[in-house]
Amino acid sequence: MPKAIYVINPNSSATVTSELDAAVAPLRLPGGPEIRCVTLAEGPPGVESQGDVDRAALAVQAFANAHRGEASAFVIACFSDPGLHGLRETENVPVLGISESAVLTALSIGHSFGVIAILPRSIPRHLRNWGAMGVMQRCAGEIAIGRGVSALADREATLAAMCDAGRRLRDERGAQVLVMGCAGMAPFRQPLQEATGLPVVEPTQAAVAMALGRVQLGW
Amino acid sequence: MPKAIYVINPNSSATVTSELDAAVAPLRLPGGPEIRCVTLAEGPPGVESQGDVDRAALAVQAFANAHRGEASAFVIACFSDPGLHGLRETENVPVLGISESAVLTALSIGHSFGVIAILPRSIPRHLRNWGAMGVMQRCAGEIAIGRGVSALADREATLAAMCDAGRRLRDERGAQVLVMGCAGMAPFRQPLQEATGLPVVEPTQAAVAMALGRVQLGW
Amino acid sequence: MPKAIYVINPNSSATVTSELDAAVAPLRLPGGPEIRCVTLAEGPPGVESQGDVDRAALAVQAFANAHRGEASAFVIACFSDPGLHGLRETENVPVLGISESAVLTALSIGHSFGVIAILPRSIPRHLRNWGAMGVMQRCAGEIAIGRGVSALADREATLAAMCDAGRRLRDERGAQVLVMGCAGMAPFRQPLQEATGLPVVEPTQAAVAMALGRVQLGW
Amino acid sequence: MPKAIYVINPNSSATVTSELDAAVAPLRLPGGPEIRCVTLAEGPPGVESQGDVDRAALAVQAFANAHRGEASAFVIACFSDPGLHGLRETENVPVLGISESAVLTALSIGHSFGVIAILPRSIPRHLRNWGAMGVMQRCAGEIAIGRGVSALADREATLAAMCDAGRRLRDERGAQVLVMGCAGMAPFRQPLQEATGLPVVEPTQAAVAMALGRVQLGW
Amino acid sequence: MPKAIYVINPNSSATVTSELDAAVAPLRLPGGPEIRCVTLAEGPPGVESQGDVDRAALAVQAFANAHRGEASAFVIACFSDPGLHGLRETENVPVLGISESAVLTALSIGHSFGVIAILPRSIPRHLRNWGAMGVMQRCAGEIAIGRGVSALADREATLAAMCDAGRRLRDERGAQVLVMGCAGMAPFRQPLQEATGLPVVEPTQAAVAMALGRVQLGW
Amino acid sequence: MPKAIYVINPNSSATVTSELDAAVAPLRLPGGPEIRCVTLAEGPPGVESQGDVDRAALAVQAFANAHRGEASAFVIACFSDPGLHGLRETENVPVLGISESAVLTALSIGHSFGVIAILPRSIPRHLRNWGAMGVMQRCAGEIAIGRGVSALADREATLAAMCDAGRRLRDERGAQVLVMGCAGMAPFRQPLQEATGLPVVEPTQAAVAMALGRVQLGW
Incomplete structure (x- = not known):
C-alpha cells in the first residue's frame, strides 16, 4: 500500500469522517498523495471537553504508532488539535492540526x-x-x-x-x-x-x- | 479521612515524591489543610516528552476521579502541568499546576x-x-x-x-x-x-x- | 512582638481596615504568621486619583521604614498598589500589592x-x-x-x-x-x-x- | 490557455526565475493547476531597498492587471511581498506572498x-x-x-x-x-x-x- | 530659497492642500523653519485603496528626489503614510508620516x-x-x-x-x-x-x- | 509674566538644569513659547531608586500646583517620568515626560x-x-x-x-x-x-x- 496522508477523525462518528472525505476530495490529484480519512472507533462521539481532548491525544498517538510506515503525513481532524505536538516529536513526516x-x-x-x-x-x-x-x-x-x-x-x-x-x-x-x-x-x-x-x-x-x-x- | 491538598507526582519516582513532601513541609500548619503527596505508580519514570505529558494527563485525571471526595485541592507536580485544564473543567476544588x-x-x-x-x-x-x-x-x-x-x-x-x-x-x-x-x-x-x-x-x-x-x- | 504580615490600608478609613481584617481571617492559622491590618491615618479618605496614589506611595514607604523590623511581609491593600515597587527595592521581605x-x-x-x-x-x-x-x-x-x-x-x-x-x-x-x-x-x-x-x-x-x-x- | 498559478519574480533576473521554476516543480501535478513562473523584465536586478519594493509593487500590480483572466492565483516571489495587499484588494483569486x-x-x-x-x-x-x-x-x-x-x-x-x-x-x-x-x-x-x-x-x-x-x- | 519642511499632499486635491496649509499655520514661527504644503498633481483624487497608496509612494519618492536639496524635512500628509519607509532610507532629513x-x-x-x-x-x-x-x-x-x-x-x-x-x-x-x-x-x-x-x-x-x-x- | 513651558528637573542639581537649559535652546523661537528650566531644590541629588521617583512625583506635583497659572506646558525632565500621570489628571495643559x-x-x-x-x-x-x-x-x-x-x-x-x-x-x-x-x-x-x-x-x-x-x- 502506498503511503498516504492520514486524516484522523478522533471521534467515533463515521458520518463526520465521510464529511471529511468529501471535503478533501478536491485535493486528491492524479500523481499526488493519496488521502485516507479514518475514524478512531475508540474515540468519544464528539470532542467537547478538555478531557475528551486529552483522551483523543492518546488515541491519535496510538494510531500514528500503528500506521507510521504507511503515512506520508498526519492531519488531526479535530478543532482542538489533540496530539499535535506529541506527534510532531515522534513522527518524521509532516503533522498538521486543523485548528x-x-x-x-x-x-x-x-x-x-x-x-x-x-x-x-x-x-x-x-x-x-x-x-x-x-x-x-x-x-x-x-x-x-x-x-x-x-x-x-x-x-x-x-x-x-x-x-x-x-x-x-x-x-x-x-x-x-x-x-x-x-x-x-x-x-x-x-x-x-x-x-x-x-x-x-x-x-x-x-x-x-x-x-x-x-x-x-x-x- | 479529612480532605487534603493532593500533590500529584505524575511520574513513578517515589524519590521525587519524597522530595516534594519535604519541600512543602513549611506549608503544613496546625489548623491548615492537610497536604498529601502521592506518586502515580503507573506514570513514566520521568516526564520528558510531549507524549509523556499527554499520558500523564490521563493518569492525573484518573487519580482525580478516584479521589475527588477526599481532595480540597489538586496540585499537579510536573513542570508541564499535565491534565491542568482537564481537571479545572471536572473538579469543583482549586486545581493548580506547578509551572x-x-x-x-x-x-x-x-x-x-x-x-x-x-x-x-x-x-x-x-x-x-x-x-x-x-x-x-x-x-x-x-x-x-x-x-x-x-x-x-x-x-x-x-x-x-x-x-x-x-x-x-x-x-x-x-x-x-x-x-x-x-x-x-x-x-x-x-x-x-x-x-x-x-x-x-x-x-x-x-x-x-x-x-x-x-x-x-x-x- | 513577633513579626507579622502587615496589611496596609493606605486610606484613612478604619471601616475599610476592619473589612480587610475580617476578609483575611481565614488565613490566620495556628502556627502561621500573624496578620496585622493597619490604617494609615494620614492617608486620604479614599484613593481615587493618580495624585492620591502618588501620595499613598510615600505614606506606605514611611510605614515600612517605621515597621521594618516587625514585618515578615507587607501587603499594600489599595487596588493601585501604591509604593509596591519602592518597597520591593527597600525591603528584604515579601511585598505584595493587591491588584x-x-x-x-x-x-x-x-x-x-x-x-x-x-x-x-x-x-x-x-x-x-x-x-x-x-x-x-x-x-x-x-x-x-x-x-x-x-x-x-x-x-x-x-x-x-x-x-x-x-x-x-x-x-x-x-x-x-x-x-x-x-x-x-x-x-x-x-x-x-x-x-x-x-x-x-x-x-x-x-x-x-x-x-x-x-x-x-x-x- | 488554461488558467495558471502565476509566480511573479519582480526582479529582472531570469536566472532567479528559472530557480523558482525548478523549485516549484514538485507542486506540478497531473490534473492540478498549471504553475507559470514569470520575470518582470522592467523590475530592478534585485529588490534591495524599500524603494525597490515600492516600485516592484506597481510592476506586480501591472502584471496582475494584464493577466487577470489567465490567473487562478498569484504568488509574489520576492521576500518583501511587494504588492501583496494591493492585489488582495483587486483580484478575485488567491494572492500569496512568499515571506x-x-x-x-x-x-x-x-x-x-x-x-x-x-x-x-x-x-x-x-x-x-x-x-x-x-x-x-x-x-x-x-x-x-x-x-x-x-x-x-x-x-x-x-x-x-x-x-x-x-x-x-x-x-x-x-x-x-x-x-x-x-x-x-x-x-x-x-x-x-x-x-x-x-x-x-x-x-x-x-x-x-x-x-x-x-x-x-x-x- | 531657504530649506523648508515639505508637507506633501499625495492626492491631487488643492482644496485638501489648502486645508493642510491652514492647519499647520500655528507651527510657522519667526526664525523657525518654513513650512511648504504641496499638491502632487499627478496623484489620485483621493487615496482610498492599497493600490492608491502604492502609487502614491512612488509619487512621494519622486517629489523627494526632485526637492531633496530644498527640504529640511518631509511630512507625508496621507493617513496611509505612502512612501514613509522608502524616504527614510533615501533622505538625510527627518521624514514623518501623519498616521x-x-x-x-x-x-x-x-x-x-x-x-x-x-x-x-x-x-x-x-x-x-x-x-x-x-x-x-x-x-x-x-x-x-x-x-x-x-x-x-x-x-x-x-x-x-x-x-x-x-x-x-x-x-x-x-x-x-x-x-x-x-x-x-x-x-x-x-x-x-x-x-x-x-x-x-x-x-x-x-x-x-x-x-x-x-x-x-x-x- | 507670559506663560512658559516649564521643564522641571526633579533633582537638586543646578548643573543638570543648566545642561537642560542649553539642550533646549534650539527650541526657543521668536514668537514661540518661552521655555523655563527649573530645579526642584528639595529634590534628591539624583533620581536613582523607585523611592526617589515616588518622592519626586510629589515634588513635581507641588511645583505644578504652585505654577499652574504660568505654565503653557509641563515637561518632567527625569527619565522615570515622576508625576507624569498625576499631572495629566490635574493640569489643563500638555504634560510630557522625557522617557x-x-x-x-x-x-x-x-x-x-x-x-x-x-x-x-x-x-x-x-x-x-x-x-x-x-x-x-x-x-x-x-x-x-x-x-x-x-x-x-x-x-x-x-x-x-x-x-x-x-x-x-x-x-x-x-x-x-x-x-x-x-x-x-x-x-x-x-x-x-x-x-x-x-x-x-x-x-x-x-x-x-x-x-x-x-x-x-x-x-
Missing part, C-alpha cells in the same frame, strides 16, 4: 479572524491555542453557537446559528475572515460565506492543503 | 523571569505554555541544562549546571528572577539563589502555597 | 479576566498596570460602576452595580473570571459570584494568601 | 522561527512585516549574511554564510525552524537543513503550496 | 486610542500599520464613517458621522483619545473634541509638530 | 530602540514603563553603564561607557536607534551617534519638542 492550519490560512486571507465555536466552554481552550501560537493580536473574537451533538443534527438551524455568529463577529468584533471552529461542516462553508460576505476557512481542507504541499515538497 | 504557579509567583518577585529547563526539547513545550498564559513579554528566556534522568542523579554536577544556566539567564538575557523548570529539586533553591544573586522560585512550593490560600479562603 | 496579586490569581482560575472598577478614571491607571505586568492579552476588559465614596455607602445599590458590571464583562467582553477592583468589599465576593456564575477574586485575600505562602517558605 | 507564506508555514513546523536575511537593511522592513502579521512573539530573530548581488553569485561562500547565520539563530536566539529570507535559493534548503539540524522553509515553495491548495479548493 | 505621528502623539495624551476612518476598507490597512508599529495593545479600535469623496463634501453630515464614530469609540471600545484618520479635516478637530469630551489628534498637525522639533534640534 | 517622549520619538526614527541606562536597577523600572506604554515589541533591549553620580562626573569615561553600551545594543540586540536613558547629557548625543552610526534620541529635547508643538497648536 492551527485554519488560523494560519486565515491569516493569509484577512486581517482579523473570527472563530465560530460550537460550545462556549471550548472558547478558553481555543484561546489558549491562539495564545500558544502567538497570534492573539489577529484574533477578532470567538463566538459559540451553543449547540450540542444532537442539536447539530438539525442542519438548517445549525447553519442559521453559524451565520448569525459570523455576522456578529463581522459587525461587533471587526472580523474580516471567518474560521469554522469544528470539523465536518464543509458543506456550510459556501452558504456561510454568502451570508456574511466574508471569506470562510474550512479547517480540515486548510490542513490537508498544507499537508499536500509539504508531502510534495518532501519537507 | 503556571511558578511563573505567576515569579511575576510578583522580579520583572523578567528566566527558566532553567532540564532538556532542550522541553523548551518549545514550555514556550507554548507561556504563550497560552499570555506572559511572554515577561519571559527573559529559557536555558536547558541538558541532563537526562541518570545524569540528574549526580546532584553536584546538576547543581553546577543549574547555576551556570542561571548566571547565563541573568547576564545574557536579563533575567531578574529564576524559575526552576522541574519538580523535586527544592534543595537546590537556596544554593542557586546564592550562586546567582537572584531570587529563585521552586515550582511545587509556589503551587502548594497558592492552593493553601485558596483552600483557606474557600474559593 | 497585582488579584490578577495573578485570576490567571490561575479563568482564561480572560474582567475587572470591576469603582471610578472610570481609574481604568487607564489600571491598564497601565496590566501593561507593565505584561498580561493585557488575558484582560477581557474593565468596567467602572461609577460610584463615589458616599455612593459606595449604599451597599445594596453598590452590589447591584457590581453585578451588572460583572454580567456585562461576561456577556460583552467574554470574561471568564472577575476581579474586584477595590479593597474592602470582600462581603460582596460571594453574591457577585452567584449573580454572574463566574469565579470572583477578592484582591486583599489574594495578596495575603500569596504573602502567607512566601512567609512560610522563607522566600 | 508571509514562509512564516505561516514555519509556525506549523517549529515554535520559534529565525530568518536568514541577505542584507542588514532588509531586517527592519521584515520586522515591520512580522509586526503587521502579529507574529513577533514567535520570531526568534533575524540575521543577515550581508552579501550583495555579485557576492551572492559565489554560491559556496553564500551557503557557508547562510549556514553560519542559521547556526547562530539556533544557538544564540533559540530558533527551532529557519526561514530563508530570499527567493531563488531552493537548492540551499537541504544543505542548510543538514548543517543546522533544523527544518528549513523555502519561501517560494511554501507560497506555491498554499496557492495550490487554495486553487484546488476553489476558495 | 504614525498621530498615533505616537495620541500615546502621550490618553491610554487607549480610537481611530475614525473614512472607509471601512482602510481599516485592515491601518491595522497593519499599528501592528508594524507594535502599538496594537493601545488601540481601542477603529470605526469608519463610510463616506466616499463626494459624500465628504457635505461637511455637516461628515462631522456628525465623525462625532457618532467618536462617541462609539469612547463608549463601546473605551477610547480615551481620538485620532482623525484622514488629512485635511483640521476644522473638525475642535467640534469633535467638544462632542465627545475626548482629546482629538489631528494627524497633519501632529506630524508637522514633530518635524518642527526635529529640524530645530538638527537631528 | 515617554524619547521612546515615542525613537519609534519614528528606527524600528528597534535600545536604551542606555545609568544604573542596572533602573532597568526593571524602565521596562515597566515600556510595558505600560505597550511598546515592548519595539524594544531591542536596555544596557546600563553602571556608573554612580560621582562616576558620572568623569565625562570622558562616561561617554566611553555609553558608546560601548550603544555598540552592544546595536550588535547584540539589533537596536536601530538609541535612547539616552537620563537627563542632562545632551552634549553626548552627537559623539554617541558618531561612535555607533545610529541615530540617538536625547530625551529632554524630544519632550520639549513635543511640548512646543502642542502649545503652538493649542491642544
Whole structure:
C-alpha cells in the first residue's frame, strides 16, 4: 500500500469522517498523495471537553504508532488539535492540526479572524491555542453557537446559528475572515460565506492543503 | 479521612515524591489543610516528552476521579502541568499546576523571569505554555541544562549546571528572577539563589502555597 | 512582638481596615504568621486619583521604614498598589500589592479576566498596570460602576452595580473570571459570584494568601 | 490557455526565475493547476531597498492587471511581498506572498522561527512585516549574511554564510525552524537543513503550496 | 530659497492642500523653519485603496528626489503614510508620516486610542500599520464613517458621522483619545473634541509638530 | 509674566538644569513659547531608586500646583517620568515626560530602540514603563553603564561607557536607534551617534519638542 496522508477523525462518528472525505476530495490529484480519512472507533462521539481532548491525544498517538510506515503525513481532524505536538516529536513526516492550519490560512486571507465555536466552554481552550501560537493580536473574537451533538443534527438551524455568529463577529468584533471552529461542516462553508460576505476557512481542507504541499515538497 | 491538598507526582519516582513532601513541609500548619503527596505508580519514570505529558494527563485525571471526595485541592507536580485544564473543567476544588504557579509567583518577585529547563526539547513545550498564559513579554528566556534522568542523579554536577544556566539567564538575557523548570529539586533553591544573586522560585512550593490560600479562603 | 504580615490600608478609613481584617481571617492559622491590618491615618479618605496614589506611595514607604523590623511581609491593600515597587527595592521581605496579586490569581482560575472598577478614571491607571505586568492579552476588559465614596455607602445599590458590571464583562467582553477592583468589599465576593456564575477574586485575600505562602517558605 | 498559478519574480533576473521554476516543480501535478513562473523584465536586478519594493509593487500590480483572466492565483516571489495587499484588494483569486507564506508555514513546523536575511537593511522592513502579521512573539530573530548581488553569485561562500547565520539563530536566539529570507535559493534548503539540524522553509515553495491548495479548493 | 519642511499632499486635491496649509499655520514661527504644503498633481483624487497608496509612494519618492536639496524635512500628509519607509532610507532629513505621528502623539495624551476612518476598507490597512508599529495593545479600535469623496463634501453630515464614530469609540471600545484618520479635516478637530469630551489628534498637525522639533534640534 | 513651558528637573542639581537649559535652546523661537528650566531644590541629588521617583512625583506635583497659572506646558525632565500621570489628571495643559517622549520619538526614527541606562536597577523600572506604554515589541533591549553620580562626573569615561553600551545594543540586540536613558547629557548625543552610526534620541529635547508643538497648536 502506498503511503498516504492520514486524516484522523478522533471521534467515533463515521458520518463526520465521510464529511471529511468529501471535503478533501478536491485535493486528491492524479500523481499526488493519496488521502485516507479514518475514524478512531475508540474515540468519544464528539470532542467537547478538555478531557475528551486529552483522551483523543492518546488515541491519535496510538494510531500514528500503528500506521507510521504507511503515512506520508498526519492531519488531526479535530478543532482542538489533540496530539499535535506529541506527534510532531515522534513522527518524521509532516503533522498538521486543523485548528492551527485554519488560523494560519486565515491569516493569509484577512486581517482579523473570527472563530465560530460550537460550545462556549471550548472558547478558553481555543484561546489558549491562539495564545500558544502567538497570534492573539489577529484574533477578532470567538463566538459559540451553543449547540450540542444532537442539536447539530438539525442542519438548517445549525447553519442559521453559524451565520448569525459570523455576522456578529463581522459587525461587533471587526472580523474580516471567518474560521469554522469544528470539523465536518464543509458543506456550510459556501452558504456561510454568502451570508456574511466574508471569506470562510474550512479547517480540515486548510490542513490537508498544507499537508499536500509539504508531502510534495518532501519537507 | 479529612480532605487534603493532593500533590500529584505524575511520574513513578517515589524519590521525587519524597522530595516534594519535604519541600512543602513549611506549608503544613496546625489548623491548615492537610497536604498529601502521592506518586502515580503507573506514570513514566520521568516526564520528558510531549507524549509523556499527554499520558500523564490521563493518569492525573484518573487519580482525580478516584479521589475527588477526599481532595480540597489538586496540585499537579510536573513542570508541564499535565491534565491542568482537564481537571479545572471536572473538579469543583482549586486545581493548580506547578509551572503556571511558578511563573505567576515569579511575576510578583522580579520583572523578567528566566527558566532553567532540564532538556532542550522541553523548551518549545514550555514556550507554548507561556504563550497560552499570555506572559511572554515577561519571559527573559529559557536555558536547558541538558541532563537526562541518570545524569540528574549526580546532584553536584546538576547543581553546577543549574547555576551556570542561571548566571547565563541573568547576564545574557536579563533575567531578574529564576524559575526552576522541574519538580523535586527544592534543595537546590537556596544554593542557586546564592550562586546567582537572584531570587529563585521552586515550582511545587509556589503551587502548594497558592492552593493553601485558596483552600483557606474557600474559593 | 513577633513579626507579622502587615496589611496596609493606605486610606484613612478604619471601616475599610476592619473589612480587610475580617476578609483575611481565614488565613490566620495556628502556627502561621500573624496578620496585622493597619490604617494609615494620614492617608486620604479614599484613593481615587493618580495624585492620591502618588501620595499613598510615600505614606506606605514611611510605614515600612517605621515597621521594618516587625514585618515578615507587607501587603499594600489599595487596588493601585501604591509604593509596591519602592518597597520591593527597600525591603528584604515579601511585598505584595493587591491588584497585582488579584490578577495573578485570576490567571490561575479563568482564561480572560474582567475587572470591576469603582471610578472610570481609574481604568487607564489600571491598564497601565496590566501593561507593565505584561498580561493585557488575558484582560477581557474593565468596567467602572461609577460610584463615589458616599455612593459606595449604599451597599445594596453598590452590589447591584457590581453585578451588572460583572454580567456585562461576561456577556460583552467574554470574561471568564472577575476581579474586584477595590479593597474592602470582600462581603460582596460571594453574591457577585452567584449573580454572574463566574469565579470572583477578592484582591486583599489574594495578596495575603500569596504573602502567607512566601512567609512560610522563607522566600 | 488554461488558467495558471502565476509566480511573479519582480526582479529582472531570469536566472532567479528559472530557480523558482525548478523549485516549484514538485507542486506540478497531473490534473492540478498549471504553475507559470514569470520575470518582470522592467523590475530592478534585485529588490534591495524599500524603494525597490515600492516600485516592484506597481510592476506586480501591472502584471496582475494584464493577466487577470489567465490567473487562478498569484504568488509574489520576492521576500518583501511587494504588492501583496494591493492585489488582495483587486483580484478575485488567491494572492500569496512568499515571506508571509514562509512564516505561516514555519509556525506549523517549529515554535520559534529565525530568518536568514541577505542584507542588514532588509531586517527592519521584515520586522515591520512580522509586526503587521502579529507574529513577533514567535520570531526568534533575524540575521543577515550581508552579501550583495555579485557576492551572492559565489554560491559556496553564500551557503557557508547562510549556514553560519542559521547556526547562530539556533544557538544564540533559540530558533527551532529557519526561514530563508530570499527567493531563488531552493537548492540551499537541504544543505542548510543538514548543517543546522533544523527544518528549513523555502519561501517560494511554501507560497506555491498554499496557492495550490487554495486553487484546488476553489476558495 | 531657504530649506523648508515639505508637507506633501499625495492626492491631487488643492482644496485638501489648502486645508493642510491652514492647519499647520500655528507651527510657522519667526526664525523657525518654513513650512511648504504641496499638491502632487499627478496623484489620485483621493487615496482610498492599497493600490492608491502604492502609487502614491512612488509619487512621494519622486517629489523627494526632485526637492531633496530644498527640504529640511518631509511630512507625508496621507493617513496611509505612502512612501514613509522608502524616504527614510533615501533622505538625510527627518521624514514623518501623519498616521504614525498621530498615533505616537495620541500615546502621550490618553491610554487607549480610537481611530475614525473614512472607509471601512482602510481599516485592515491601518491595522497593519499599528501592528508594524507594535502599538496594537493601545488601540481601542477603529470605526469608519463610510463616506466616499463626494459624500465628504457635505461637511455637516461628515462631522456628525465623525462625532457618532467618536462617541462609539469612547463608549463601546473605551477610547480615551481620538485620532482623525484622514488629512485635511483640521476644522473638525475642535467640534469633535467638544462632542465627545475626548482629546482629538489631528494627524497633519501632529506630524508637522514633530518635524518642527526635529529640524530645530538638527537631528 | 507670559506663560512658559516649564521643564522641571526633579533633582537638586543646578548643573543638570543648566545642561537642560542649553539642550533646549534650539527650541526657543521668536514668537514661540518661552521655555523655563527649573530645579526642584528639595529634590534628591539624583533620581536613582523607585523611592526617589515616588518622592519626586510629589515634588513635581507641588511645583505644578504652585505654577499652574504660568505654565503653557509641563515637561518632567527625569527619565522615570515622576508625576507624569498625576499631572495629566490635574493640569489643563500638555504634560510630557522625557522617557515617554524619547521612546515615542525613537519609534519614528528606527524600528528597534535600545536604551542606555545609568544604573542596572533602573532597568526593571524602565521596562515597566515600556510595558505600560505597550511598546515592548519595539524594544531591542536596555544596557546600563553602571556608573554612580560621582562616576558620572568623569565625562570622558562616561561617554566611553555609553558608546560601548550603544555598540552592544546595536550588535547584540539589533537596536536601530538609541535612547539616552537620563537627563542632562545632551552634549553626548552627537559623539554617541558618531561612535555607533545610529541615530540617538536625547530625551529632554524630544519632550520639549513635543511640548512646543502642542502649545503652538493649542491642544
